[in-house]
Amino acid sequence: MARILTGIQSSGKPHLGNLLGAILPAIALSKEQHNDSFFFIADLHSLTTIKDPGLRKENINSVAAAWIACGFDTKKNTFYRQSKVPEVCELAWILNCFTPFPMLANAHSFKDKSDKLSNVNAGLFVYPVLMAADILLYDADIVPVGKDQKQHLEMTRDLGITFNKKFGDTFVIPDPQINSQMEIIPGIDGKKMSKSYGNTIDIFQSDKKLRKNIMSIQTDSLALEAPKNPSTCNVFKLYELLGSQKEIQTLRKSYLGGNYGYGHAKQELFELIVKIFAKERSTYNELISHPESLEKMLNEGEKKASKIARYVLSRVKSKVGF
Numbered sequence: 001m002a003r004i005l006t007g008i009q010s011s012g013k014p015h016l017g018n019l020l021g022a023i024l025p026a027i028a029l030s031k032e033q034h035n036d037s038f039f040f041i042a043d044l045h046s047l048t049t050i051k052d053p054g055l056r057k058e059n060i061n062s063v064a065a066a067w068i069a070c071g072f073d074t075k076k077n078t079f080y081r082q083s084k085v086p087e088v089c090e091l092a093w094i095l096n097c098f099t100p101f102p103m104l105a106n107a108h109s110f111k112d113k114s115d116k117l118s119n120v121n122a123g124l125f126v127y128p129v130l131m132a133a134d135i136l137l138y139d140a141d142i143v144p145v146g147k148d149q150k151q152h153l154e155m156t157r158d159l160g161i162t163f164n165k166k167f168g169d170t171f172v173i174p175d176p177q178i179n180s181q182m183e184i185i186p187g188i189d190g191k192k193m194s195k196s197y198g199n200t201i202d203i204f205q206s207d208k209k210l211r212k213n214i215m216s217i218q219t220d221s222l223a224l225e226a227p228k229n230p231s232t233c234n235v236f237k238l239y240e241l242l243g244s245q246k247e248i249q250t251l252r253k254s255y256l257g258g259n260y261g262y263g264h265a266k267q268e269l270f271e272l273i274v275k276i277f278a279k280e281r282s283t284y285n286e287l288i289s290h291p292e293s294l295e296k297m298l299n300e301g302e303k304k305a306s307k308i309a310r311y312v313l314s315r316v317k318s319k320v321g322f
Ligand code: ADP
Pocket: 007, 008, 009, 011, 017, 018, 019, 020, 021, 022, 023, 144, 145, 146, 147, 148, 149, 182, 183, 184, 185, 186, 187, 192, 193, 194, 195, 196
């Protein structure tokens, strides 16, 4: 049996990049019979950037609803909010005291974020240590994440290995699982799709808004008659991630044949998204309008998560002499 663990920050509504890069591959793994999965909402991490309490609650519900709408089975697995298992903060503090300063100062994600933000807080700096605590607290074996999280997983392993060397076997050392085909999903401007770049596609919004969102994907300005290059087009790149081989070949031919505009291709992409995510979109909207059912699922998961967290934390505390 392998324990699979991953988290999504509640820093906005989940987008197509989160779904394809993290949520769907993680759910596929959770369905394998021998896997025991711990999927959570990283709401403490979201405090590094989001300060509005109302928005935080809204985002927590959106992320929770996305997991369930995409098919996560909360009976077989463990589903929880990070903040409801406060042992993670205690473990993060212990790990902080074993984390070399340069490891954090050289983290790509800290450098990226601190270059962009006017207000850089200490939480952003120690973000990777809280993430290591998320993983090590639950004896996780495998952590499915997008490629952008690779360095955070390396730090987690380093911290776990160093601690084990000093105090004897304490932590399970996790392996990242990065879905190579879905490495980086492009956003509507062709850069990595990310909430922080404002370039996302939100598949859960209404048809009208989703269509408008897709129509805003950036393309070149070739005339309708001109043949078009599928491999440099953002619309085609997204279509290629979602369509069947036959659908992709048909669209490729239309691009190469000319007399086919980007507006047509965007309409095809819109229709494909509506078709393949029909069930997920309707379940998501149902859950968002009935947050009590989400609350119940989370409460049950939090009881299960707390038991393990208490057990692992006491193991760690006894090693360091508390
Ligand atoms: P964002 O960049 O929008 O803030 P998060 O950092 O909350 O996204 O990412 C949550 C999960 O989704 C992570 O595992 C991350 O690797 C994955 N992910 C986010 N954006 C993408 C993307 N564009 N392509 C692939 N995976 C992504």
